[in-house]
Amino acid sequence: xxxxxLIRTGWKLRAIIKDVKKxxxxxxxxxxxxxxxxxxxxxxxxxVTVSYLGSSFPVELLKCRQCGLVLITEELALGKMLxxxxxxxxx
Amino acid sequence: MDHKQWRxxxxxxxxxRPPACTAACPVHVDxxxxxxxxxAGNFNRALDIFRKTVPFAGIxxxxxxxxxxxxxxxxxxxxxxxxAALEKACVEMTSAPPAKITLPPKKDRRVAVAGGGLxxxxxxxxxxxxxxPVVLFEATDRLGGGLWxxxxxxxxRQIILTETAVLEQMGVEIRYQATVGQVISLPExxxxxxxxxxxxxxxxxxxxxxxxxxxxxxxxxxxxxxTGLNGVFAGGGLRTGPDYSPINSxxxxxxxxxxxxxxxxxxxxxxxxENEGPYQTRLFTSTKGVEPLPAVAPGNxxxxxxxxxxxxxxxxxxxxxxxxxxxxxxxxxxFKSYPKKYARDINQNLKIVMGVHGANxxxxxxxxxxxCREVCPENFDMAELCRVARAEMFKKGKMPxxxxxxxxxxxxxxxxxxxxxxxxxxxxxxxxxLFFPGCQLSASAPGHVERAYAYLTGRFAGGVGLMLRCCGxxxxxxxxxxLFAAELQEIRKQWREMGGxxxxxxxxxxxxxxxxxxxxxxIVSLWEIYDxxxxxxxxxxxxxGLVAIQDACTTRxxxxxxxxVRSILQKLGFKIEELPASRETTECCGYGGLMLFANRKxxxxxxxxxxxxxxxxxxxxxxxxxxxxxxxxxxxxxxxDLIYGLADFALPxxxxxxxxxxxxxxxxxxxxxxxxxxxxxxxxHESAFENIKLIMPAAVSGVMExxxxxxxxxxxxxxxxxxxxxxxxxxxxxxxxxxxxxxSVTYWVEYTPQADGFVVHNAYSHRMEVEGNN
Ligand code: SF4
Ligand code: SF4
Ligand SMILES: [Zn+2]
Numbered sequence: 111x112x113x114x115x116l117i118r119t120g121w122k123l124r125a126i127i128k129d130v131k132k133x134x135x136x137x138x139x140x141x142x143x144x145x146x147x148x149x150x151x152x153x154x155x156x157x158v159t160v161s162y163l164g165s166s167f168p169v170e171l172l173k174c175r176q177c178g179l180v181l182i183t184e185e186l187a188l189g190k191m192l193x194x195x196x197x198x199x200x201x
Numbered sequence: 202m203d204h205k206q207w208r209x210x211x212x213x214x215x216x217x218r219p220p221a222c223t224a225a226c227p228v229h230v231d232x233x234x235x236x237x238x239x240x241a242g243n244f245n246r247a248l249d250i251f252r253k254t255v256p257f258a259g260i261x262x263x264x265x266x267x268x269x270x271x272x273x274x275x276x277x278x279x280x281x282x283x284x285a286a287l288e289k290a291c292v293e294m295t296s297a298p299p300a301k302i303t304l305p306p307k308k309d310r311r312v313a314v315a316g317g318g319l320x321x322x323x324x325x326x327x328x329x330x331x332x333x334p335v336v337l338f339e340a341t342d343r344l345g346g347g348l349w350x351x352x353x354x355x356x357x358r359q360i361i362l363t364e365t366a367v368l369e370q371m372g373v374e375i376r377y378q379a380t381v382g383q384v385i386s387l388p389e390x391x392x393x394x395x396x397x398x399x400x401x402x403x404x405x406x407x408x409x410x411x412x413x414x415x416x417x418x419x420x421x422x423x424x425x426x427x428t429g430l431n432g433v434f435a436g437g438g439l440r441t442g443p444d445y446s447p448i449n450s451x452x453x454x455x456x457x458x459x460x461x462x463x464x465x466x467x468x469x470x471x472x473x474x475e476n477e478g479p480y481q482t483r484l485f486t487s488t489k490g491v492e493p494l495p496a497v498a499p500g501n502x503x504x505x506x507x508x509x510x511x512x513x514x515x516x517x518x519x520x521x522x523x524x525x526x527x528x529x530x531x532x533x534x535x536f537k538s539y540p541k542k543y544a545r546d547i548n549q550n551l552k553i554v555m556g557v558h559g560a561n562x563x564x565x566x567x568x569x570x571x572x573c574r575e576v577c578p579e580n581f582d583m584a585e586l587c588r589v590a591r592a593e594m595f596k597k598g599k600m601p602x603x604x605x606x607x608x609x610x611x612x613x614x615x616x617x618x619x620x621x622x623x624x625x626x627x628x629x630x631x632x633x634x635l636f637f638p639g640c641q642l643s644a645s646a647p648g649h650v651e652r653a654y655a656y657l658t659g660r661f662a663g664g665v666g667l668m669l670r671c672c673g674x675x676x677x678x679x680x681x682x683x684l685f686a687a688e689l690q691e692i693r694k695q696w697r698e699m700g701g702x703x704x705x706x707x708x709x710x711x712x713x714x715x716x717x718x719x720x721x722x723x724i725v726s727l728w729e730i731y732d733x734x735x736x737x738x739x740x741x742x743x744x745x746g747l748v749a750i751q752d753a754c755t756t757r758x759x760x761x762x763x764x765x766v767r768s769i770l771q772k773l774g775f776k777i778e779e780l781p782a783s784r785e786t787t788e789c790c791g792y793g794g795l796m797l798f799a800n801r802k803x804x805x806x807x808x809x810x811x812x813x814x815x816x817x818x819x820x821x822x823x824x825x826x827x828x829x830x831x832x833x834x835x836x837x838x839x840x841x842d843l844i845y846g847l848a849d850f851a852l853p854x855x856x857x858x859x860x861x862x863x864x865x866x867x868x869x870x871x872x873x874x875x876x877x878x879x880x881x882x883x884x885x886h887e888s889a890f891e892n893i894k895l896i897m898p899a900a901v902s903g904v905m906e907x908x909x910x911x912x913x914x915x916x917x918x919x920x921x922x923x924x925x926x927x928x929x930x931x932x933x934x935x936x937x938x939x940x941x942x943x944x945s946v947t948y949w950v951e952y953t954p955q956a957d958g959f960v961v962h963n964a965y966s967h968r969m970e971v972e973g974n975n
Pocket of ligand 3: 146147148149150151174175176177178179
């Protein structure tokens with residue numbers, strides 16, 4: 111099957127991941143309301159690797175700078191993240 | 202299946218076959234598209250369609266002897282469509298100039314055409330169109346032959362002249378007053394030209410020439426129209442004799458042109474020529490329920506149709522197609538095409554190594570119910586295709602994990618220590634029978650399992666054992682071939698250990714699985730037993746009324762089950778309404794094939810369609826049918842509800858238990874039976890998470906149900922978060938957000954501790970792994 115198909119999958123993924131970043135960015139702006147319970151530190155934007163079915167991508171998400179705990183909001187999990195999952199499942 | 206088998210399967214679907222009219226037409230006019238344009242008032246576009254297969258359309262349109270009409274399926278509901286009259290109206294009322302003919306580069310091999318009648322004209326037209334230099338020998342001083350014998354009111358002379366003038370524009374050299382046999386002999390023609398077409402009409406006396414039969418007709422190869430002479434082909438009146446048929450003459454000329462082209466290119470004359478000339482189509486078209494309509498009569502018969510009349514008459518065309526299966530199956534309709542195309546898409550999907558697997562959803566959404574096969578005149582079975590495809594996808598690691606994960610975990614739970622049980626009847630060392638209620642009845646109505654088991658032990662003296670577990674259907678439906686085989690093997694092993702008793706099945710799906718995959722086990726449905734051994738005394742207050750029966754799709758071929766169910770209802774005093782689709786053509790409830798998990802939206806449509814088929818309350822003998830229908834607001838009773846007099850018809854539809862409750866019901870059933878029947882010590886080893894007390898608003902339970910999140914998933918998250926301190930606080934509202942990944946899914950819970958429990962505000966999940974959270 112064609113390499114164009116592959117490229118198209120790649121494109122679609124990249125586009126969605128850009129969106130993931132945007133949504134994550136919105137969370138980031140959520141005026142510092144989240145705090146890591148263990149470390150007592152505010153959750154801050156940071157690089158995180160997410161992966162599924164053998165593909166990995168770096169994204170910016172809210173994270174505890176000390177213990178590394180990451181917040182995935184409902185909006186992200188059921189929106190763009192789900193979309194990426196579906197795209198990868200059909201790859 | 203290999204590629205060839207897929208192709209053969211595709212071919213079974215008749216939907217892409219032409220309608221009867223087109224197949225009967227010797228040149229295969231696309232009548233269905235033609236009438237569609239006529240109906241829409243687009244006469245110009247209709248003419249374009251007509252001209253695509255008909256040269257000299259202005260002539261043929263006025264005089265065609267229309268063998269298509271005798272084949273027209275509209276004839277089964279009123280008169281056949283007046284196709285010829287429509288074509289006449291079209292060519293008379295349209296003045297669009299024919300599309301410009303672009304000729305390919307001239308070839309060097311030359312063709313002689315003898316005779317300027319319709320067949321010769323058509324042969325010359327097609328051969329010139331392919332670039333061959335053509336010389337046409339005409340005995341008289343004008344083209345058209347027999348056309349000139351038509352009444353001028355039918356075929357105005359000017360039309361013959363203008364329509365045939367196209368040949369000169371195409372560079373055909375016409376020699377008038379040139380009778381073959383007089384000005385030039387056949388042998389001379391053969392030596393001067395590379396190929397010859399004889400279209401000289403029935404009066405041709407060739408000396409010496411092709412063989413002539415007793416009727417005076419030229420003896421021809423029926424497929425290629427070749428005469429006995431090398432490179433000489435013939436047709437038209439020479440072939441048909443005195444029964445002059447303009448459209449058959451035209452067709453002969455065109456077919457001979459194909460032969461001549463192949464002859465000159467030195468390729469096979471006979472390969473792939475099956476459907477030239479008239480033939481019978483395989484397209485199935487039902488005219489059931491079509492309101493009969495007579496043909497529109499022209500106000501002035503001599504004039505033919507007016508524009509308005511033609512539009513009306515074209516509107517009677519049925520636009521023949523099959524789609525029998527698509528009409529009855531929401532799934533097939535949902536993907537907006539038909540099985541032939543689906544088979545192509547699935548085959549394609551399986552072949553792709555890298556790239557988008559666009560048909561995954563199509564493959565996983567089928568309920569595997571087999572209704573298509575029942576209604577298809579060619580027994581096309583989408584279920585079989587999807588089953589094969591799923592197994593192959595899984596084998597190749599291409600099965601989307603999200604599609605079947607949940608029901609497979611549910612199956613593992615049913616067959617795990619907490620729920621599975623196999624025992625001889627208490628006080629018996631052997632079993633003549635073994636009751637297998639199935640995991641869904643145990644989940645939906647564990648009380649019924651107890652009741653039925655008590656009934657069975659009371660009726661059979663030889664000991665009735667009990668086996669609580671899942672038959673493995675989710676493994677089969679999800680393409681997990683190996684897992685399914687293992688589940689069957691376990692059942693087989695336990696059944697042997699029980700001494701090979703006869704199995705009594707309460708679930709239709711189990712019945713189907715056992716029948717197809719464990720043929721060594723003798724099975725009988727619980728319904729046959731109730732029917733044969735008599736109904737139990739029931740103390741209920743239920744008043745029988747009218748019910749409609751939802752036959753289970755997995756037992757569509759089990760007539761004895763359909764019969765027993767009806768007989769039981771009659772004995773109970775119910776009046777039965779048969780749904781239009783019942784017994785072998787019954788419809789699935791949306792659970793079959795795991796459609797409910799792979800495509801929820803579609804399953805909802807399937808259910809909504811089914812529950813609207815009658816106003817009567819439904820009675821089902823499958824727990825999933827019952828639960829799915831009542832969950833969408835349809836009063837639906839399980840047959841056991843009625844047998845035990847437990848249905849209250851005054852109540853609104855009773856929703857079945859949710860996913861968490863279903864699991865709990867199965868586990869509790871095992872414990873309860875162990876305690877009460879076998880007097881066993883039940884060791885309850887509680888895991889830490891089970892002590893987490895949840896306070897759950899109804900709205901949250903609903904959301905969790907929809908998102909396939911179990912109570913225990915939430916308990917596990919909270920237990921984990923509270924134990925490890927891995928949680929996040931929302932400073933605005935004090936809620937805690939925490940996640941945990943006990944399986945290949947990460948569950949998130951938003952909660953607040955309250956007294957000795959936890960208020961759950963929300964729960965969601967994702968499958969992606971997030972570094973730092975695992
Ligand atoms: S019933 Fe369906 S599968 Fe069968 S021929 Fe018709 S369209 Fe094709
Ligand atoms: S109803 Fe229409 S499509 Fe069907 S056979 Fe008649 S003309 Fe053809
Ligand atoms: Zn931390």
